[in-house]
Amino acid sequence: MSARKRKLASAMKAAGVDALLVTHLPDVRYLCGFTGSNASLAVIGTRAVLFTDGRYTTQAKAEVVGAKVVIAPKSAMAAACEWLGGQGVAKCGFDSSQTTVAALETMRKALPAGLRRSLFTPVAPLVAGLREIKDAEEIVKMRAAAALGCRLFDGVLEHIVAGAAEVKVAAALEYQARLAGVDGMSFETIVASGERSALPHGRATKAKLPRKGFCTLDFGVLLDGYCSDMTRTVHLGRIGAEERTVYEAVLDAQLAGVAAVRAGASTGDVDEAARSVLRAAKLDQYFTHSTGHGVGLEIHEGPRLATKQTQPLKAGMIVTIEPGVYIPGKFGVRIEDTVLVTATGCEILTPSTKALIEL
Numbered sequence: 001m002s003a004r005k006r007k008l009a010s011a012m013k014a015a016g017v018d019a020l021l022v023t024h025l026p027d028v029r030y031l032c033g034f035t036g037s038n039a040s041l042a043v044i045g046t047r048a049v050l051f052t053d054g055r056y057t058t059q060a061k062a063e064v065v066g067a068k069v070v071i072a073p074k075s076a077m078a079a080a081c082e083w084l085g086g087q088g089v090a091k092c093g094f095d096s097s098q099t100t101v102a103a104l105e106t107m108r109k110a111l112p113a114g115l116r117r118s119l120f121t122p123v124a125p126l127v128a129g130l131r132e133i134k135d136a137e138e139i140v141k142m143r144a145a146a147a148l149g150c151r152l153f154d155g156v157l158e159h160i161v162a163g164a165a166e167v168k169v170a171a172a173l174e175y176q177a178r179l180a181g182v183d184g185m186s187f188e189t190i191v192a193s194g195e196r197s198a199l200p201h202g203r204a205t206k207a208k209l210p211r212k213g214f215c216t217l218d219f220g221v222l223l224d225g226y227c228s229d230m231t232r233t234v235h236l237g238r239i240g241a242e243e244r245t246v247y248e249a250v251l252d253a254q255l256a257g258v259a260a261v262r263a264g265a266s267t268g269d270v271d272e273a274a275r276s277v278l279r280a281a282k283l284d285q286y287f288t289h290s291t292g293h294g295v296g297l298e299i300h301e302g303p304r305l306a307t308k309q310t311q312p313l314k315a316g317m318i319v320t321i322e323p324g325v326y327i328p329g330k331f332g333v334r335i336e337d338t339v340l341v342t343a344t345g346c347e348i349l350t351p352s353t354k355a356l357i358e359l
Helices: 002-015 024-033 054-065 076-085 101-109 125-131 135-157 165-180 194-198 240-260 267-280
Strands: 019-022 042-045 047-052 068-071 094-095 120-123 191-192 213-219 221-223 230-234 293-294 301-305 319-323 324-327 331-332 338-340 347-349
Touching: 002 019, 002 042, 002 125, 002 213, 019 076, 019 125, 019 230, 024 042, 024 047, 024 125, 024 319, 042 076, 047 054, 047 076, 047 267, 054 068, 068 213, 076 165, 076 324, 101 120, 120 165, 125 301, 135 165, 135 213, 135 221, 135 230, 135 338, 165 191, 165 213, 191 194, 194 213, 194 324, 194 331, 213 331, 240 267, 240 319, 240 324, 240 331, 240 338
Parallel strands: 019 094, 047 068, 094 120
Antiparallel strands: 019 042, 042 047, 191 213, 213 230, 293 301, 293 319, 319 338, 324 331, 338 347
């Protein structure tokens, strides 16, 4: 935690603020380890104070590292602001991407009248920027989460049978995940079959799996606080020529995207590497989302791998590569890996087979 706070202190200095009020809970956890549902972290230089409520007295004592804990009798945010108002701070930053107008009003009201218009200043997501590059401990945790996801995929294949409800497949996967000790799922499990496979976010429904057609599974687990994310598309019954062509095009696009990942490559170039394969196959009009995103304490983090994005990848980033083709009224295919960016390429954290599976 001390290394993270030192990096944050440098980022704060570069942003021109003396202090930072951290209210986004994943950011709080990243900086001090606290996992409760109510907290504000006040940071001045490398000094930090966590404010929470009486429900978390014992939990905060057990979890918090590198920060003083204050159990506030009122709003944790208001208590943090009151404390900051008495520390002689000239400028305190707050994350402009996470703070609502109502929250800012609460923050200002907690200050002495003379500071209400001068103390708080919006800054870029400083902690989120640090979180984009995973340290060794985080990488170990994310490898474990991704490996568990792969095992769950292998185990759920026996439940993918014609006539089974999509929700039954999702339930079987999530049940095994719980037995394996996950904190929860990273997001609502996607099981989309038949024509519904053309829905990029086709949450599992009572729809029955077809005798012949695709079934897309997009899921992730939350293990020790960190998310996994992977997608595989399988086919029930003998696959047709058109479906095979599309599947192979998506797989080629996904492999091209993975091959483009390395430190120094721009996120837009990785997107283009995948998208250009589908363009050559005249399928790019059916690829309707970005190629990938960062993963970590949250399922969607920076960086974003999309058209016209110019952010360079850095070693230690963990991102998804997930091109897809979605033909309305017919079918869809998506294949997704989570990969760790390295100096010369990447490490695939979700190495489950991507070869076409016919069930």
